Amino acid sequence: MFDNLSDRLEGAFKTLKGEGKLTEINIAQSVKEIRRALVAADVNYQIAKDFTNRVKDKALGQENILKSIKPGELMVKIVMDELTELMGGQTAGINIKGDPGVVLVAGLQGSGKTTFSGKLAHFLITQRKKKPLLVACDVYRPAAINQLGVIAEQVKAGFYKEPENKNPVEIALSGIAFAKENGYDVVIVDTAGRLSIDEAMMKEISAIKNAISPNETLFVVDAMTGQDAVNTAKAFNEVINYDGVVLTKMDGDTRGGAALSVKYTVGKPIKFVSMGEKMDTLDIFHPDRMAQRILGMGDIISLVEKAQSQFDEEEAKRLEKKIRKNKFDFNDFLSQIGQIRKMGDLKSLIKMIPGMGKMMKNIDIDNSAFDKIESIIFSMTPLERSNPELINTSRKKRIARGSGKSMEEINRFIKDFEQMRKMMHKFTKMEGGPGGMGGGAGRRIKRRRKSKFRR
Amino acid sequence: MSFFGKFFNKKKKEDLDKGLEKTKTSFLNKLSKAVAGKATVDEEVLDELENILITSDVGLDTTVKIIERIEGRVAKDKYLNISELNSILKDEIVQLLGENNIQDLEDYILPNPDVKPNIILVVGVNGVGKTTTIGKLAHQYKSQGKKVVLGAADTFRAAAVDQLKIWAERVGCDFYSKGMNTDPAAVAYETTQYAIQNNCDVAIIDTAGRLHTKVNLMKELSKIKRSVDKAMPGAPHDVMLVLDATTGQNAIEQATHFTNATQVSSLALTKLDGTAKGGVVIGISDQFKIPIKYIGVGEGIDHLQVFNKKAFVESLFEGEVVGN
Numbered sequence: 001m002f003d004n005l006s007d008r009l010e011g012a013f014k015t016l017k018g019e020g021k022l023t024e025i026n027i028a029q030s031v032k033e034i035r036r037a038l039v040a041a042d043v044n045y046q047i048a049k050d051f052t053n054r055v056k057d058k059a060l061g062q063e064n065i066l067k068s069i070k071p072g073e074l075m076v077k078i079v080m081d082e083l084t085e086l087m088g089g090q091t092a093g094i095n096i097k098g099d100p101g102v103v104l105v106a107g108l109q110g111s112g113k114t115t116f117s118g119k120l121a122h123f124l125i126t127q128r129k130k131k132p133l134l135v136a137c138d139v140y141r142p143a144a145i146n147q148l149g150v151i152a153e154q155v156k157a158g159f160y161k162e163p164e165n166k167n168p169v170e171i172a173l174s175g176i177a178f179a180k181e182n183g184y185d186v187v188i189v190d191t192a193g194r195l196s197i198d199e200a201m202m203k204e205i206s207a208i209k210n211a212i213s214p215n216e217t218l219f220v221v222d223a224m225t226g227q228d229a230v231n232t233a234k235a236f237n238e239v240i241n242y243d244g245v246v247l248t249k250m251d252g253d254t255r256g257g258a259a260l261s262v263k264y265t266v267g268k269p270i271k272f273v274s275m276g277e278k279m280d281t282l283d284i285f286h287p288d289r290m291a292q293r294i295l296g297m298g299d300i301i302s303l304v305e306k307a308q309s310q311f312d313e314e315e316a317k318r319l320e321k322k323i324r325k326n327k328f329d330f331n332d333f334l335s336q337i338g339q340i341r342k343m344g345d346l347k348s349l350i351k352m353i354p355g356m357g358k359m360m361k362n363i364d365i366d367n368s369a370f371d372k373i374e375s376i377i378f379s380m381t382p383l384e385r386s387n388p389e390l391i392n393t394s395r396k397k398r399i400a401r402g403s404g405k406s407m408e409e410i411n412r413f414i415k416d417f418e419q420m421r422k423m424m425h426k427f428t429k430m431e432g433g434p435g436g437m438g439g440g441a442g443r444r445i446k447r448r449r450k451s452k453f454r455r
Numbered sequence: 456m457s458f459f460g461k462f463f464n465k466k467k468k469e470d471l472d473k474g475l476e477k478t479k480t481s482f483l484n485k486l487s488k489a490v491a492g493k494a495t496v497d498e499e500v501l502d503e504l505e506n507i508l509i510t511s512d513v514g515l516d517t518t519v520k521i522i523e524r525i526e527g528r529v530a531k532d533k534y535l536n537i538s539e540l541n542s543i544l545k546d547e548i549v550q551l552l553g554e555n556n557i558q559d560l561e562d563y564i565l566p567n568p569d570v571k572p573n574i575i576l577v578v579g580v581n582g583v584g585k586t587t588t589i590g591k592l593a594h595q596y597k598s599q600g601k602k603v604v605l606g607a608a609d610t611f612r613a614a615a616v617d618q619l620k621i622w623a624e625r626v627g628c629d630f631y632s633k634g635m636n637t638d639p640a641a642v643a644y645e646t647t648q649y650a651i652q653n654n655c656d657v658a659i660i661d662t663a664g665r666l667h668t669k670v671n672l673m674k675e676l677s678k679i680k681r682s683v684d685k686a687m688p689g690a691p692h693d694v695m696l697v698l699d700a701t702t703g704q705n706a707i708e709q710a711t712h713f714t715n716a717t718q719v720s721s722l723a724l725t726k727l728d729g730t731a732k733g734g735v736v737i738g739i740s741d742q743f744k745i746p747i748k749y750i751g752v753g754e755g756i757d758h759l760q761v762f763n764k765k766a767f768v769e770s771l772f773e774g775e776v777v778g779n
Binding site: 036039044106113114144151195222229235252258 | 506509511512514515579581582584586611612613614615617618621622624634666667668669689695699700701702703704705706708726728729730731732735754
């Protein structure tokens with residue numbers, strides 16, 4: 001999602017390669033590139049300026065202490081550290097304590113409040129063993145109540161509505177009373193979308209909040225939001241003083257600068273990341289991962305965790321061993337395809353692999369792309385599958401005939417496979433370090449990450 | 456942008472207003488601060504200009520393009536004073552919006568008045584306001600005495616069909632649906648047939664919001680378009696991409712992918728009643744040569760306006776800024 005930002009930052013760092021140390025002059029260009037990249041990623045103009053000034057000061061200040069590191073690597077580290085700090089330091093959970101716990105969901109029109117409410121209910125049911133009640137307080141938008149009702153049914157959560165009542169404060173209060181009587185332990189109050197300058201509507205949300213005193217008030221922001229994110233985040237915060245932010249539509253290709261802007265402006269943690277229309281596509285937000293992702297280091301931890309729930313552990317171990325020894329073959333590839341298919345949307349998965357976001361930027365993938373690959377592999381003999389080196393021209397010809405593909409396609413596929421194999425091998429050697437950015441910063445980052453795990 | 460209807464009469468000042476305090480900062484005010492004691496356009500003025508354009512979501516490339524044009528004028532005319540700058544700037548942007556020689560619409564006219572019925576296909580990412588825009592546009596056509604049908608081809612999102620149906624009832628126009636979870640291409644096809652058989656002037660087909668990165672959903676959209684063409688050769692007569700003014704630079708990606716999938720022929724920019732400026736459409740209109748037809752300025756049935764280049768550019772520079 002942040003591929004483009006990563007590209008630009010990488011470009012900026014390239015200009016630093018070969019320079020002996022950081023000076024005002026030689027970092028000027030990369031600082032400018034970073035600023036441009038942030039602005040192009042929809043980070044607020046002023047925030048981008050502040051941020052790059054901070055980076056610049058840090059970079060110049062560290063010049064003498066860390067002379068042994070290449071300047072490019074040092075810049076990566078500084079940008080990364082600053083970005084992580086800006087994104088929010090530590091992972092913040094959701095507070096649903098209370099009898100029942102009450103969550104208020106607010107935001108602009110079309111930001112994805114109702115879908116998020118459903119996902120949150122699903123999350124609480126499946127991950128926290130809760131019994132949530134969804135309360136429909138959007139009394140304005142046509143069919144908004146039905147929409148929440150349908151979603152409640154999908155995720156098997158309770159649902160409370162008062163179709164004839166136009167007073168959302170009353171509905172929210174009776175919703176909570178209903179929850180108490182019926183044994184629901186969390187109430188999620190979905191509200192109408194509103195503009196921050198709509199005074200009447202902002203008063204309404206303030207009234208709802210005052211009446212129900214939620215444990216958790218969440219502000220929902222579309223990740224594609226531009227410069228206005230700052231204004232909206234600020235205005236909502238001043239009225240409802242929310243506890244956390246939810247970033248939606250993160251499954252698109254937005255660079256997501258709004259996340260930075262919002263965090264920087266109001267200082268509230270981003271608690272959830274929502275990435276699709278399916279009800280199980282809600283993730284807890286991890287600032288450190290996001291910062292790594294921004295820097296093109298991929299989101300290897302997310303990928304691993306996502307895989308874990310569906311991936312056979314034994315199989316994974318076997319694979320990792322093979323990759324380490326550079327013995328990854330077509331059989332493994334086939335079984336991986338099978339695993340990936342189980343995991344869901346391919347593009348979002350691939351994007352989490354370091355360096356891949358950039359490569360995949362302009363490539364359309366859908367899962368049917370695998371059909372072709374499978375047909376090629378199925379046309380190989382078992383010996384060929386486990387020994388990719390064996391495949392020579394005459395074997396390729398036979399495979400082409402067998403799979404109904406052209407020689408060209410076979411050649412390209414085998415070449416890609418070799419490349420992938422090399423890359424995977426490289427990554428395992430680096431153990432998740434940044435590809436192509438030099439080992440220095442990577443090692444340090446790794447060390448830091450390790451210590452976090454130990455805690 | 457308070458001149459846009461809805462919020463005009465809500466001026467009550469109470470403690471809540473503190474959070475909504477707005478500083479009226481017109482472009483000229485800002486500029487005069489930046490150029491105190493100066494008579495000509497210099498770096499600092501251009502920097503300030505850059506700031507204003509970027510924070511209106513105009514985007515880097517287009518901002519650079521505009522600033523280069525201004526620099527060109529400064530170089531040519533040698534002496535350019537600040538008050539001239541304002542009008543030149545507006546001219547340049549209006550020109551950028553109109554370089555494709557597309558005139559603003561005068562009224563809510565049909566895309567192709569020579570055929571009957573007109574079929575309008577409405578597309579866009581999730582939550583931009585497609586259904587609301589359709590309802591408002593239908594209202595405009597209906598008030599002109601036209602026979603309108605709305606086709607519910609968003610068969611995916613929960614209660615989407617209901618939402619469009621309520622709009623059809625509000626407007627008092629026809630409504631065609633096959634229910635939820637049905638094939639959207641079939642709904643589009645049959646809506647077109649319905650419009651032909653029932654002597655409608657215009658059919659507006661709603662589609663499910665989809666992120667432009669979802670290959671299969673974009674393919675589905677192409678299929679919906681083809682099925683309309685099958686039901687009536689030459690249709691749809693307009694493919695309208697709805698963009699949310701709060702969206703940043705990602706709108707360019709949206710325009711690219713939706714154009715590839717369906718040959719978008721017009722844009723509608725929604726949610727301009729907020730603080731967002733929607734400046735990204737300048738670049739889009741310039742790059743894709745697609746006219747902006749309508750703007751959405753509220754949730755009410757008559758909160759749809761015909762796009763006016765001059766007024767839009769004015770709003771970039773004369774709107775209100777929340778906070779500092």
